[in-house]
Amino acid sequence: MTQRPPDEGSDRRKQGKSGFPEGSFPEENFPVQRSDAEWRERLSPESYHVLREHGTEPAFRNAYHDHKEAGIYECAGCGNALFSSRHKYDSGSGWPSFTQPLNDTAIGTKADHSFLMVRVEVFCSQCGGHLGHVFSDGPKPTGMRYCMNSAALQFRAAADINKEDTST
Numbered sequence: 109m110t111q112r113p114p115d116e117g118s119d120r121r122k123q124g125k126s127g128f129p130e131g132s133f134p135e136e137n138f139p140v141q142r143s144d145a146e147w148r149e150r151l152s153p154e155s156y157h158v159l160r161e162h163g164t165e166p167a168f169r170n171a172y173h174d175h176k177e178a179g180i181y182e183c184a185g186c187g188n189a190l191f192s193s194r195h196k197y198d199s200g201s202g203w204p205s206f207t208q209p210l211n212d213t214a215i216g217t218k219a220d221h222s223f224l225m226v227r228v229e230v231f232c233s234q235c236g237g238h239l240g241h242v243f244s245d246g247p248k249p250t251g252m253r254y255c256m257n258s259a260a261l262q263f264r265a266a267a268d269i270n271k272e273d274t275s276t
């Protein structure tokens with residue numbers, strides 16, 4: 109990880125959905141900061157590979173591609189609420205797919221030029237963890253397909269969330 113002076117990322121370029129300049133990936137600005145050793149300790153090898161190394165898990169052989177319970181999908185790195193089961197659909201891709209994020213601040217996006225393709229990467233706005241990519245071949249109403257890695261997500265059932273709400 110590179111350490112840069114704090115003023116370097118403060119140029120006023122076009123702001124992305126995450127509030128960060130479009131196309132930049134200012135690791136040092138994410139609210140949740142952990143050392144590489146801490147991430148390795150907290151995450152499973154699969155989650156570490158996806159979230160911290162921009163990995164992609166195998167299609168169909170992952171936890172949530174066919175998961176249909178009602179609830180919220182959180183970031184497996186930091187617990188940030190990212191997606192709702194209400195926006196999940198079967199894209200046939202073998203990865204959990206959503207038509208939109210939970211809200212405007214949950215995720216950020218940036219251009220990804222790896223593997224001789226131009227794709228749009230999706231990352232967690234709180235910890236910067238890599239989640240997957242977004243494509244414009246999704247169904248109505250948004251026309252978007254947020255193609256996520258199960259290993260980057262942790263599911264919380266709606267019933268459990270309601271239980272917590274009433275107990276506080």
Ligand code: FE
Pocket residue numbers: 183184185186187188232233234235236237
């Ligand atoms: Fe996160």
